[in-house]
Amino acid sequence: MEYTPNIVGFACQWCTYAGADLAGNLRCKYPPTIKLIRVPCSGRVKPEFILDALAKGADGVLVGGCHFGDCHYKDGNRKTANRMILLKKMIADMGFEPKRFRLEWISGAEGQKFADVVSEFTEELIKLGPNTIVEENAA
Amino acid sequence: MSKIGVYVCHCGENIAGVVDVEDVRQYAEQLDGVTVTRRNLFMCSDPGQEMIRQDIASGLVDRVVVAACTPRTHEPIFRTTLEKAGLNKYLFEMANIRDQGSWVHAHDKYGATAKAKRIVASAVGKAANLHPLEDKFVDVTPAALVIGGGVAGIFSALELAKMGHKVYLVEKQPSIGGAMAMLDKTFPTNDCSACILTPVMVEAANHPNIELLTCSEVADVNGYIGNFNVRIRKNQTYVDWNKCTGCGACAEACPVRTANEFNGGMDHRGAAYIHFPQAVPKKAVVDMSVCINCAGRKLGTEPRISKKTGQPVLAACEKACPSGAIDRSHHLPAEGTLRDIEVGVIIVATGYQVMEKENFPEYAPDSPNVITALQMERLISATGPTGGKLLRPSDHRKPRTISFVSCVGSRDVRHHTYCSRVCCMYMIKQARLIKEKYPDIRIFMHVIDVRAPGKDFDEYYTRARDMGITFVKGKVGGMEILPADQVRVLGYDVDLGSNIEVDADMVVLASAMEQPPTAKLLARKIGLSFDGAGFFKELHPKLKPVETAVEGVFLAGCCQGPKDIPDTVSQAKGAAAAAAIPLCQGKVRIDPTISEVDTEKCSGCGICTPLCPYNAIVLKTYSGRPRAMIDITQCKGCGVCTAACPSAAILLHGYTDVQILSQIAALTRAA
């Protein structure tokens, strides 16, 4: 069977989660690869969550928050951005392709952008092929 | 072991038309901890909710997962269902398989079903780890803040005041009134704007429950619904308003002549001036940015004594003021004065601005005879620069031909894609008013189409056609300046199927209504977000049109989107009604999905304290060692501290590590 990537998404409830809902309202099409975990703010996302998802075999992880200046909690997203710089290094150190992780700022008005980001990310993950960590660990 | 009930909604055909709901239900049946699985055509309908209540009542389930639409709209509904059945309402989780499922994956039914299963598994994983939470309540400060004193702000303030609530009405200009105060007459009844607005302005100013704060702005906002601390900056007016009687003597005496914004820059005012003749409050201000310091002395110093007369040499405004309200020897801080107020709710009614003609190089902005429609309002107003006589700006002669151009900056991908909603109607209004007064003036209206959908609007438009106003359907591509200050309008006529040129003495641009750039600053202070068009975003486009994502903050008028006065006033009254709810209840609920420190685990490292955007965390000594403590009235539950704590000692209720990790596990489990 053809390979469909499995993407775990963390979406802040004020922007990216709302943007994903708007994509639904607008009936924007995108592949059913992403499944969102709703968090209050992107600042809630512990780097460990992303590593955990990759270690458990997720092909891609997306963290979505509000644009700078729009965070519902003033600047939680800036804290996210700072954390994710370190995280990107850790991802590489742990042997994952850094491209399996994406940080995106998608507002509640950007339904189409949400759909575009998921479509594009999916394409990229198809090119990368499956995350084989789980099989490697099993072997 | 938990007893989880999973309820899969068809949402009519919305979900079931794409997702194989029976397959999802069967899948849910074998998930850990699930005891009941059911389907229903509409889970949010009465029978749907009753199904859940029955299962809870008969002890079959003690946690509920509904796989349906988005928790952003339906979580509160189902939480109430749980509450009514006697189950803690926080033992609920939603699986969004419509907005983020069937609606976006209609092209891939198999994929949509597979995704729905995973989302349900994720919700079940979280549900198994949910804990009951208790709502807490705090008292509400019995006062409201209304920001913006246009017709929207005035009506919101009046409604609340009449209900008996204390209101602070903050307006950055010297007078309330907003754009409506600049209008001549108003469609669709043609009643005079000042005649209907001025009495309401006066009523607001005199109402014992309203405190009018003009020349003022919001400097900072802290707190949360029920208890906002707001810092107001009263900008420096250089006039003692306790003494000023609004006689206007200073304005007359002032030697400065600068463009008068209220009249669209088409006449002049002094540095000392009164906003407009019907201003409320009617008080003078001195605009120091243009003051020439005619008496040649530094502000805050004593005047020089004239050798000739032995009298102090005063500035023209000081000398003219009969009540001693202007005294330039006082040391007045240029940045104005700050004042802190406490309110329970906030209504934002900051209005709009119109696009200036300089944004449109193709429409001959250099010609003084090309003006915006808002300038035309002033030009035909009895209180305007020409006393209501229609004279064109270049030579003060009566124009013979006028062209109106619609959708300037609206419905245009280069500027704004939205329709400004009022332009067709005010163009028709202006054309009619001109035609009534000067039947010999030829009027061309260049329109893409005419939008007249309000009450009595189409009749108003039809009457304009009967009056001999020429409507030309088609876009205007450009303009050329001709000799004798004429402007050639290069248009297209769809009906003729050819180009059309009109040599006009004046051109009126119906330029777009837009959000002023200052709105961004205010939005950041309050935490408001914007919609795609740049206006403030309401919580829900249909069901929560005046609420915002910030609890306790409401919207009224054009800051939420372009609209006419009838719609503005309706919305303003709606916002007042919504804002009155917490004020009347006297208490507000504190969402328990906030952070809490486990003092046993906390090492007292203090990493979390500076991270908190609300300064809600302090280190306190507990059994002789420092420990972080969170003030529940300040915490808004963002989870930034929870994510940063190196000892995992901060729990964000409703989004705990255990809950999120169980979701990750469910989403990555081999399908």
Ligand SMILES: Cc1cc2nc3c(=O)[nH]c(=O)nc-3n(C[C@H](O)[C@H](O)[C@H](O)COP(=O)(O)OP(=O)(O)OC[C@H]3O[C@@H](n4cnc5c(N)ncnc54)[C@H](O)[C@@H]3O)c2cc1C
């Ligand atoms: C040319 C033209 C003609 C029109 N003719 C008609 C008509 O005939 N009939 C009709 O129904 N409608 C008409 N309209 C529409 C009408 O102007 C609006 O519906 C109405 O003015 C909206 O009121 P508002 O209170 O929302 O905004 P505004 O009138 O813009 O008021 C907002 C107020 O908030 C203040 N403010 C802004 N930011 C801040 C801040 N940060 N702090 C404090 N104060 C702030 C502003 O100074 C202003 O006083 C016309 C519009 C135009 C452009």
Ligand code: FES
């Ligand atoms: S609320 Fe969206 S990033 Fe903070």
